[in-house]
Amino acid sequence: MLYREAGDFKTSYEADSQTFPIRFDRIGFWVIMAIAFGVIPFMINDYWANAIFVPFLIYAIAAIGLNILTGYCGQVSLGTGGFMAVGAYACYKLMTSFPDVSIIIHVILAGGITAVVGAAFGLPSLRIKGFYLAVATLAAQFFLIWLFNKVPWFYNYSASGQISAPERFVGGFAVTGANTAAPAKYLICLVFLTVCALIARNLTRGTIGRSWMAIRDMDIAAEIIGVNPLKAKLTAFAVSSFFIGIAGALFFAVYLGAVEVGEAFGIQKSFLVLFMVIIGGLGSIFGSFAGAAFLVLLPVALKVIGVDLLGWPTDLVAHLQLVIVGALIMFFLIKEPHGLAQLWRLTKEKLRLWPFPY
Amino acid sequence: MLDSVEPYVTADGRTIGGVLMDMRGITLRFGGVEAIKNISFDIREGEIRAIIGPNGAGKSSMLNVISGFYHPQEGEVWFRGEKRAAMKPYQVARLGIARTFQNIALFEGMTVLDNIMTGRLTHMKTGMLSQALWYGRAQAEEVANREVVERIIDFLEIQAIRKTPVGRLPYGLKKRVELARALAAEPKLLLLDEPMAGMNVEEKEDMSRFILDVNDEFGTTIALIEHDMGVVMDISDRVVVMDYGRKIGDGTPDEVRGNQEVIDAYLGVAHD
Amino acid sequence: MSADFLYGIEVVINGMMAGVLYALVALGFVLIFKASGIFNFAQGVMALFAALTLVGIMEGQVPFSHLINAVFGTNIHNFGWEVPALLAILLTLVVMIVFAWAVQQFVFRHLVGQAPIILFMATIGLAYFLEGVGDLMWGSDIKTLALGLPQGGSIWVEDLTSGFGGADFYGFFIDKLDMVATVVAAVLVICLIIFAQYTKQGRAMRAVADDHQAALSVGISLNFIWVLVWSLAGLVALVAGIMWGAKSGVQFSLSLIALKALPVLMLGGFTSIPGAIVGGLIIGVGEKLFEYTIGAPFLGGATENWFAYMLALIFLVFRPQGLFGEKIIERV
Numbered sequence: 018m019l020y021r022e023a024g025d026f027k028t029s030y031e032a033d034s035q036t037f038p039i040r041f042d043r044i045g046f047w048v049i050m051a052i053a054f055g056v057i058p059f060m061i062n063d064y065w066a067n068a069i070f071v072p073f074l075i076y077a078i079a080a081i082g083l084n085i086l087t088g089y090c091g092q093v094s095l096g097t098g099g100f101m102a103v104g105a106y107a108c109y110k111l112m113t114s115f116p117d118v119s120i121i122i123h124v125i126l127a128g129g130i131t132a133v134v135g136a137a138f139g140l141p142s143l144r145i146k147g148f149y150l151a152v153a154t155l156a157a158q159f160f161l162i163w164l165f166n167k168v169p170w171f172y173n174y175s176a177s178g179q180i181s182a183p184e185r186f187v188g189g190f191a192v193t194g195a196n197t198a199a200p201a202k203y204l205i206c207l208v209f210l211t212v213c214a215l216i217a218r219n220l221t222r223g224t225i226g227r228s229w230m231a232i233r234d235m236d237i238a239a240e241i242i243g244v245n246p247l248k249a250k251l252t253a254f255a256v257s258s259f260f261i262g263i264a265g266a267l268f269f270a271v272y273l274g275a276v277e278v279g280e281a282f283g284i285q286k287s288f289l290v291l292f293m294v295i296i297g298g299l300g301s302i303f304g305s306f307a308g309a310a311f312l313v314l315l316p317v318a319l320k321v322i323g324v325d326l327l328g329w330p331t332d333l334v335a336h337l338q339l340v341i342v343g344a345l346i347m348f349f350l351i352k353e354p355h356g357l358a359q360l361w362r363l364t365k366e367k368l369r370l371w372p373f374p375y
Numbered sequence: 376m377l378d379s380v381e382p383y384v385t386a387d388g389r390t391i392g393g394v395l396m397d398m399r400g401i402t403l404r405f406g407g408v409e410a411i412k413n414i415s416f417d418i419r420e421g422e423i424r425a426i427i428g429p430n431g432a433g434k435s436s437m438l439n440v441i442s443g444f445y446h447p448q449e450g451e452v453w454f455r456g457e458k459r460a461a462m463k464p465y466q467v468a469r470l471g472i473a474r475t476f477q478n479i480a481l482f483e484g485m486t487v488l489d490n491i492m493t494g495r496l497t498h499m500k501t502g503m504l505s506q507a508l509w510y511g512r513a514q515a516e517e518v519a520n521r522e523v524v525e526r527i528i529d530f531l532e533i534q535a536i537r538k539t540p541v542g543r544l545p546y547g548l549k550k551r552v553e554l555a556r557a558l559a560a561e562p563k564l565l566l567l568d569e570p571m572a573g574m575n576v577e578e579k580e581d582m583s584r585f586i587l588d589v590n591d592e593f594g595t596t597i598a599l600i601e602h603d604m605g606v607v608m609d610i611s612d613r614v615v616v617m618d619y620g621r622k623i624g625d626g627t628p629d630e631v632r633g634n635q636e637v638i639d640a641y642l643g644v645a646h647d
Numbered sequence: 648m649s650a651d652f653l654y655g656i657e658v659v660i661n662g663m664m665a666g667v668l669y670a671l672v673a674l675g676f677v678l679i680f681k682a683s684g685i686f687n688f689a690q691g692v693m694a695l696f697a698a699l700t701l702v703g704i705m706e707g708q709v710p711f712s713h714l715i716n717a718v719f720g721t722n723i724h725n726f727g728w729e730v731p732a733l734l735a736i737l738l739t740l741v742v743m744i745v746f747a748w749a750v751q752q753f754v755f756r757h758l759v760g761q762a763p764i765i766l767f768m769a770t771i772g773l774a775y776f777l778e779g780v781g782d783l784m785w786g787s788d789i790k791t792l793a794l795g796l797p798q799g800g801s802i803w804v805e806d807l808t809s810g811f812g813g814a815d816f817y818g819f820f821i822d823k824l825d826m827v828a829t830v831v832a833a834v835l836v837i838c839l840i841i842f843a844q845y846t847k848q849g850r851a852m853r854a855v856a857d858d859h860q861a862a863l864s865v866g867i868s869l870n871f872i873w874v875l876v877w878s879l880a881g882l883v884a885l886v887a888g889i890m891w892g893a894k895s896g897v898q899f900s901l902s903l904i905a906l907k908a909l910p911v912l913m914l915g916g917f918t919s920i921p922g923a924i925v926g927g928l929i930i931g932v933g934e935k936l937f938e939y940t941i942g943a944p945f946l947g948g949a950t951e952n953w954f955a956y957m958l959a960l961i962f963l964v965f966r967p968q969g970l971f972g973e974k975i976i977e978r979v
Contacts, residue, residue, distance in 0.1 A: 030481070030518045030525075034514075041475050093768070124642060134774070141960055141963065141964050144964050145963050145967055148686045148763065148764060149963060151767065153913070153963065156957050156959070159956055160953040162955070163950070163952050167946065167947040167948075167949065219507050220506055223501075223506045223509070223513055224496060224499045225506055227493045230493075231482050233482075233484065234485065235481075238480035240463070240465050241442055241465070241468060241474060242446060242465075242468055242496065242556070242560070243469055243497040288771060288775070304516060306961075326718075327717070330717065332782075332787060333717055336782040337783065339774055339775050339776070339779025339782065340779055340825065342772075342775050342779075343775030343776025343778070343779060344772070344776050346768070346772025347754050347773060347776065350761075350769045351754070351757045351758060
């Protein structure tokens with residue numbers, strides 16, 4: 018009976034609609050925040066930052082973004098990679114055009130630019146529904162990648178066609194460029210993720226979140242009730258792209274440092290983020306974290322087991338990874354369409370009663 | 376007496392006011408099929424107005440015209456003394472017209488509370504930025520609207536299922552939640568599309584009581600489609616009868632009951 | 648006639664031939680979608696898998712040899728025989744039918760009645776799975792498919808048409824393989840239409856497409872029909888895989904080319920066989936013509952990557968039901 022809600026009464030509607038209504042969860046949340054901000058930065062080294070923590074944090078932002086669009090508003094998008102590329106290139110152009118402005122502002126602006134692009138590609142969603150729309154978002158994916166490849170202005174006419182992040186500082190610490198220390202990379206991503214997650218949570222528990230979900234569950238009824246479908250869908254596209262753009266900017270500037278667009282933001286990236294959302298749980302912020310963690314950890318774990326432990330060739334392990342990820346996707350859609358988040362919820366419900374069966 | 380627009384008081388003490396909604400010469404076509412042929416009728420403030428007719432008579436299409444989902448090729452819709460321009464359904468909702476659906480159209484993935492809160496959408500005004508911050512305006516608005524919703528939850532006696540996802544509820548309760556969602560908008564005109572379809576006698580009695588209470592306590596004008604003649608004749612003030620897209624009768628339940636054309640088209644067939 | 652105009656015509660002809668292949672893959676989508684409501688994103692990977700399997704069988708590769716070698720420390724790669732092309736094609740077809748059965752048995756049987764978008768996402772998972780299995784079975788290196796199909800430009804067509812233009816026009820350059828592919832695809836399309844219209848199984852298939860419940864009630868086995876359509880889609884994938892594989896080698900990009908079939912479907916509508924064919928031709932000709940007239944001269948080339956999607960997107964905004972779909976009347 019460690020985990021319980023008995024005796025945890027609410028006396029106001031404010032308290033009833035808070036993020037963690039159960040006290041045990043609230044304590045858990047603050048403990049995790051304390052560890053994330055107070056302990057990990059002092060222990061992290063380059064391997065842990067680059068292999069696990071930084072990609073996890075960035076993918077979590079992207080997954081939250083896609084989850085808003087797909088999980089909350091019901092619009093499946095296969096253009097995530099393209100939108101991440103918009104964030105990355107916007108950030109690059111801003112960084113090189115205005116070197117004196119803080120990188121934090123650049124990343125946020127990159128998110129804003131991606132939001133505008135995302136909303137533009139979201140316009141057809143008013144007429145096109147379901148997988149028609151999913152295929153239509155492929156237009157965004159392929160067009161945007163082509164654009165960043167073919168128009169030299171976007172990569173400042175560099176000979177390689179790549180973009181690479183110049184060194185920028187936040188409070189005296191380098192956060193981009195070759196000399197960035199692991200804790201700095203980790204912390205800037207963590208701060209962005211924390212803020213993004215809070216914003217996402219606030220939006221999804223309020224009016225706008227309910228109009229998204231109404232559109233997702235039954236768009237015609239939603240419209241008759243008073244949801245403006247244009248506004249609901251476009252805000253979903255914009256907010257989603259805002260987060261995805263931030264993720265793209267961080268992915269380029271902080272994580273990779275240098276980017277070739279087709280490689281870093283190809284259609285595989287769109288699928289990867291979509292899989293995170295499915296495995297983690299459609300329509301759950303927590304699920305976005307769980308899905309991102311799972312798909313970041315899985316290749317690392319497979320590599321440790323397959324390559325380091327068993328001595329298998331890397332390409333074999335990579336193929337096995339495809340099989341496992343594909344099978345997991347189908348497994349989750351069959352067994353638990355609400356993903357890891359639902360499994361966690363069920364575990365909590367069991368824990369509530371434990372050790373008694375009823 | 377009913378043809379005048381003077382307010383009057385019914386036998387059970389409710390005041391019926393002037394004309395709230397006036398449908399003038401509505402014709403609706405799908406391709407070559409005329410679903411509604413030149414129909415006119417009005418709905419007066421505070422009354423319970425029933426639309427009846429056999430299957431395929433065009434009743435639901437008529438409701439869809441009122442709620443702005445279908446746009447008639449001919450005719451005018453007047454609401455509160457003004458001609459209503461061609462509007463999108465969500466704009467109609469903002470005028471204060473709410474409805475329920477024949478096949479329940481709840482948001483299955485959301486809780487009962489969230490469903491009903493969605494019904495308050497037309498009353499919620501805070502922008503996206505303050506919602507993103509939550510504390511302050513957004514929270515205050517949320518709490519104020521939650522209080523309204525909680526009153527409706529009490530009224531319809533669904534307190535116990537507040538936090539239950541709608542997908543898990545039985546049919547009868549879903550119908551009640553749908554009514555709650557429509558009421559949450561505090562509509563001037565409430566449209567009910569077969570509110571008692573598929574219910575047993577007990578549930579029908581409950582639903583009739585709720586409809587009468589809504590009309591009585593909140594003074595909401597109600598237009599409803601229903602197949603159960605007993606219920607229709609009991610609770611409605613005036614009845615429109617449709618058949619094959621035409622209007623074949625209009626008046627009090629007693630007048631309609633005596634109308635030969637209505638008996639031929641509908642009641643006679645149904646009861647012989 | 649000016650040479651530019653004649654080259655334009657050549658582009659159109661080549662575009663049509665590419666379009667026939669798009670139509671062929673699109674047909675695989677339509678078959679499955681009509682019968683089960685599943686939008687099969689894995690169709691492209693199925694083509695890749697079929698081509699990989701065909702090459703593997705012909706060359707006598709041991710399936711999963713990499714995996715076996717890694718696990719048991721052995722060093723086996725080949726059985727040491729070669730299988731004739733026709734037999735290999737038949738064996739590959741058997742593999743595709745087994746695959747169809749497995750997909751139905753282990754995945755979609757458990758997803759009956761789910762929302763279309765869930766089924767769609769499941770097929771994305773299936774695409775990943777199948778790609779991984781294909782790589783594990785046969786290795787991921789680029790393979791050449793040597794079926795002895797004619798290759799290279801057709802001298803005959805070039806000679807025949809060189810007289811159309813002036814001295815700077817040398818006749819239409821048309822790949823022989825494209826011509827073969829066009830003929831094969833056309834034959835396959837006709838066979839499928841005949842099958843769907845005039846055989847018992849075809850009728851059952853259309854009945855299922857129309858209404859699952861009603862089909863069940865007259866004694867049609869849904870399971871059988873679904874395995875059948877997945878097998879047919881496997882056959883279509885095999886043919887498409889052979890054609891594309893022979894043209895540009897059997898490699899991962901083959902599955903991406905097949906994604907081109909998606910805009911074809913959006914143009915033609917998901918349920919219309921003529922729509923798939925016309926859509927395929929429009930996309931094939933459109934993207935080649937756009938690249939020739941605007942893309943390559945003004946936009947830096949490679950516009951084929953996105954043109955089809957953009958065209959479909961813009962088209963759908965104005966006609967959401969596709970070319971041949973019926974106007975959708977929304978109900979509440």
